[in-house]
Amino acid sequence: MGEPAVEARGLTKRFGALAAVDGIDFTVERGECFGFLGPNGAGKTTTMRMIYRATPVGGGSLRVLGHEVGRGENDRAIKRVIGVVPQEDNLDQELTVRENLSVFARFYGLRGDVARRRIDDLLELAALVEKADSRVQMLSGGMKRRALIARGLLGDPALLVLDEPTTGLDPQARHDLWDRLRVLKRRHRATLLLTTHYMEEAERLCDRLVIMDRGRIVAEGAPRALIERHAPGHVVEIALEDGDGAEGGAAEGGGAAAGPRAAAVQDLRDAAERAEVLSDRLLLYTGDAEGLIARAAHLLPERQALVRKATLEDVFLKITGRRLIE
């Protein structure tokens, strides 16, 4: 039982010349919620697909719930103990919610009264009792996602893999789903593995996470610890406009020609411990937010400035120089 839920060493997957997953190491402990955070195309979904046995392992080693993945000889045993909530809605549109669950119950060897009880429990957990006999087509996006989660839980999995569980949902449905996933984690002690490109989702749900970019893991740890390490303190965020002189390394090349505000921007950058310039914003990382925002109000009174806590988005920005969602 002490064995990790998932253990990857030098895990690789290539598609032609592209290394979708480029030699990554990670360990998911049992009972934790472990996240893969990164932009689209970072290799998160490919990593998931190797774990839930939808695609062969390209290279390196991978152990899932005590089974060596190897060339697929343990696939059936692995798939019996993991549940998968895919990114896309692949519910059976021609069936009702209950019929969807019945078909999948059989795949997990459940039948008769045992299957019926399990399906009733899961319909309740997913708050779909009233929609049980509706065709899947009639459900809202949030309901479909809950139906997918119920389907993923049919086999009473030791590991539940959620690929972008709230992508495409409206904010209300997203928060509702987060609550449900937290309940699931608390009550059922299942190991959760999720991918997301929403830093808020990762921060709220994950005990630990890795940040992926271009097939590699660029950071690993608990969300708060990652923020403490890479983007400590607060962020002063100033809205900029064209010609404010923050572009292209500010003062070096410009001087007076860069515009009257360039000197002010440079002054603020010097006062912060670290600064990032985005297309429309200046981010100043500092331990003294109050002092810096007062200074900004004085130097750039016509620009909006606000103070916020640093997030995983800031961590990603610092490590990769790019934003999570472009």
Next chain:
Amino acid sequence: MIRLPGGADLELALAVWRRNLTVYRRTWVMNILPNFFEPLLYLLGLGLGLGAYLEGGLEGRAYVAYIGPGLMAAAAMNGASYEVSYNVFVKLHFARLYDAYLTTPASVPDIVLGELLWAVTRALMYGLAFMLVLAGLTLAGFPMLTSPTALLLPLALALTGIVFALLGLIFTASIPVIDLYSYYFTLFLTPLFLFSGIFFPTSRFPHGETIAWFTPLYHAVRLARGLAQGPVGAEHAVSALWLAVLAAILFVFVPGRMARRLGQGEGPSLGGF
């Protein structure tokens, strides 16, 4: 759990089969009517209509009796073919149902076996419904089913269904867009339907018999006609064996082709990263 050759699990295959039955029970009126009536219309239109002008009949039987058994084989062919073409393509590419199945203990061979069993079920539904029509016509005085070997017809229809289900699955696993089925139906199944000895002997054209011998519907028709009306000879055993060998060969290849389509082979996944 019952393991079959190729690693398929019968329980899991039957879960796929049951899913199809659930959907079919809801839509059978829409589905079964056109597909089933097509060969029946040929039987009435050509058999009783055109047949009236063919006074001597064909090969010693009334024309309607000549074409009856072959049309029954074609009904089985159609039942299987419609199932494994559009329906399976939609599940494979649009609904992405197989991707969902594959996240459970089910594997590609289980899914292929389940779809195969269902396609054979539909082939049997169509074939046996047609057989009932032939039995009724026999009672009405048309010599359709005149040999006791007609009791073996369900086996021949199942074998026909298996062969065409597997051929269709190979085609489905090979094409990237759904529009290509018009080639399969118009350039493959329609010529088979016309030139496999259903309506006239294959020897009508030079080398017709030789060419037809290498195609599946010819054997399905010859077998059906022999069993329905006798006398059964060595050539019917050859046809049964021919179909069985082809089925066995195709059965080896289909799961691999399907696996590649589902991104489980070594090639790139169609589903992206």
